Amino acid sequence: MALPRAARTQRRTRIQEAKEEQILEAALEVFSLHGFRGATVDQIAEVAGMSKPNLLYYFRTKEAMHRALITRVLDTWLDPLREFDAEGNPVSEIRSYIRRKLEMARDFPRESRLFANEILQGAPNIEDELKGPLKSLVDEKAEVIRTWAKAGKIARCDPYHLIFSIWSTTQHYADFDVQVRAVLGQNQAGEGRFEDAARFLEQLFLTGLNISEQPA
Amino acid sequence: MALPRAARTQRRTRIQEAKEEQILEAALEVFSLHGFRGATVDQIAEVAGMSKPNLLYYFRTKEAMHRALITRVLDTWLDPLREFDAEGNPVSEIRSYIRRKLEMARDFPRESRLFANEILQGAPNIEDELKGPLKSLVDEKAEVIRTWAKAGKIARCDPYHLIFSIWSTTQHYADFDVQVRAVLGQNQAGEGRFEDAARFLEQLFLTGLNISEQPA
DNA sequence: TGATAATTTGACCGGTTGGTAAACATTACA
DNA sequence: TGTAATGTTTACCAACCGGTCAAATTATCA
Numbered sequence: 001m002a003l004p005r006a007a008r009t010q011r012r013t014r015i016q017e018a019k020e021e022q023i024l025e026a027a028l029e030v031f032s033l034h035g036f037r038g039a040t041v042d043q044i045a046e047v048a049g050m051s052k053p054n055l056l057y058y059f060r061t062k063e064a065m066h067r068a069l070i071t072r073v074l075d076t077w078l079d080p081l082r083e084f085d086a087e088g089n090p091v092s093e094i095r096s097y098i099r100r101k102l103e104m105a106r107d108f109p110r111e112s113r114l115f116a117n118e119i120l121q122g123a124p125n126i127e128d129e130l131k132g133p134l135k136s137l138v139d140e141k142a143e144v145i146r147t148w149a150k151a152g153k154i155a156r157c158d159p160y161h162l163i164f165s166i167w168s169t170t171q172h173y174a175d176f177d178v179q180v181r182a183v184l185g186q187n188q189a190g191e192g193r194f195e196d197a198a199r200f201l202e203q204l205f206l207t208g209l210n211i212s213e214q215p216a
Numbered sequence: 217m218a219l220p221r222a223a224r225t226q227r228r229t230r231i232q233e234a235k236e237e238q239i240l241e242a243a244l245e246v247f248s249l250h251g252f253r254g255a256t257v258d259q260i261a262e263v264a265g266m267s268k269p270n271l272l273y274y275f276r277t278k279e280a281m282h283r284a285l286i287t288r289v290l291d292t293w294l295d296p297l298r299e300f301d302a303e304g305n306p307v308s309e310i311r312s313y314i315r316r317k318l319e320m321a322r323d324f325p326r327e328s329r330l331f332a333n334e335i336l337q338g339a340p341n342i343e344d345e346l347k348g349p350l351k352s353l354v355d356e357k358a359e360v361i362r363t364w365a366k367a368g369k370i371a372r373c374d375p376y377h378l379i380f381s382i383w384s385t386t387q388h389y390a391d392f393d394v395q396v397r398a399v400l401g402q403n404q405a406g407e408g409r410f411e412d413a414a415r416f417l418e419q420l421f422l423t424g425l426n427i428s429e430q431p432a
Numbered sequence: 433t434g435a436t437a438a439t440t441t442g443a444c445c446g447g448t449t450g451g452t453a454a455a456c457a458t459t460a461c462a
Numbered sequence: 463t464g465t466a467a468t469g470t471t472t473a474c475c476a477a478c479c480g481g482t483c484a485a486a487t488t489a490t491c492a
Binding site for chain 2: 033034035036037038113116117119120121122123127130131134135138155157158160161162164165167168169171172173175176178179180182183184185196197199200201203204205207208209210
């Protein structure tokens with residue numbers, strides 16, 4: 001008799017590995033486009049190229065799929081912030097952070113939208129992870145920024161709102177892509193907008209935080 | 217026999233006016249919380265305090281409700297940008313714009329989330345309005361900003377990405393409210409975060425655009 | 433090979449959902 | 463007041479959706 005994945009002893013076969021990957025890829029596609037409630041298991045099954053019961057053999061419920069996906073995405077989503085280095089040069093650290101976040105928005109828009117969908121709906125499934133690991137990491141990096149400000153390396157500013165503003169400006173290009181394209185029009189529809197955005201955001205943040213420009 | 221609203225001759229009775237308002241208020245509540253697909257007509261009817269068929273007497277379909285709501289919200293959403301004045305002082309214009317957008321995020325988070333939901337799902341119902349009225353307005357204001365830059369009143373920068381960054385940073389406090397609260401923690405849970413955000417964003421944008429020391 | 437476990441599928445089920453039919457109630461107004 | 467238009471409700475339906483079941487198919491390996 002076939003046991004569902006969670007009940008299996010330990011080793012994952014190559015088939016399991018491949019199929020689960022295939023399913024999560026399809027689930028990402030569908031969830032990011034329609035949200036949790038808007039996505040249907042049939043849709044995901046079709047995109048994954050398998051029958052619905054087959055899909056439910058690997059993930060027992062729609063929610064299990066979503067949970068697996070969200071957990072994975074939240075993790076990679078935080079990677080750029082983890083690389084934020086207290087020992088580094090503030091200017092290059094902040095510049096790199098903006099670059100990395102913008103690259104993620106460009107290369108992994110579905111992941112960004114999945115996350116945005118979840119937060120928008122009140123983050124019913126990941127509130128704990130937000131208040132735990134996420135908050136801890138942000139607290140830590142905020143302290144770094146505060147130290148830089150106290151040392152006069154960057155302008156004094158609220159480090160939390162600085163992080164929020166970097167998050168929002170960069171993710172905007174993934175989450176609000178349709179709007180960005182509509183406003184920029186056909187001529188700018190190519191990937192050039194990411195280069196323009198990078199240039200603008202670097203100017204905004206680096207000048208905005210430059211100690212020499214800082215008003216008393 | 218009762219005819220649905222759209223087929224009626226012309227005059228809207230006071231009852232119609234009141235009920236439609238009541239319905240849209242409830243629809244806003246539910247749609248902004250669960251998205252279009254996640255919201256159910258029964259839910260909206262319950263929040264509106266009326267039976268489902270009664271609700272469907274005023275709006276024949278769930279989609280009609282959503283369309284009416286989106287159109288209205290898009291309109292008020294653009295109001296702050298409309299007030300952006302070419303004749304004004306760049307410093308105060310940009311500062312006021314940030315303030316107004318932030319106030320909207322604080323006072324009308326449901327509207328912001330409804331809109332965000334729609335864009336996130338690919339804006340299936342309002343793509344035309346984005347490419348038409350929205351783009352026109354942004355084009356117009358972008359030209360104003362460009363003029364200011366050429367006149368040396370503010371730093372040279374891409375006006376479109378400047379507008380995007382103001383949109384994203386301010387709306388972030390409505391759309392990602394759960395995350396913001398989670399990161400800031402209990403102590404900052406009050407409305408103080410909006411004041412802090414305003415202070416930070418003003419500093420960021422005004423300094424970032426090199427206009428903090430411009431005379432009025 | 434044969435037997436056992438893992439995988440896949442068509443048919444199906446109960447609950448939900450958007451929407452309808454038609455009878456009933458209320459309001460507007462001649 | 464009478465009556466026609468407007469407003470409201472109960473009962474209901476067909477489609478959809480998440481998930482189950484049992485039977486069939488395929489992979490694993492002694």
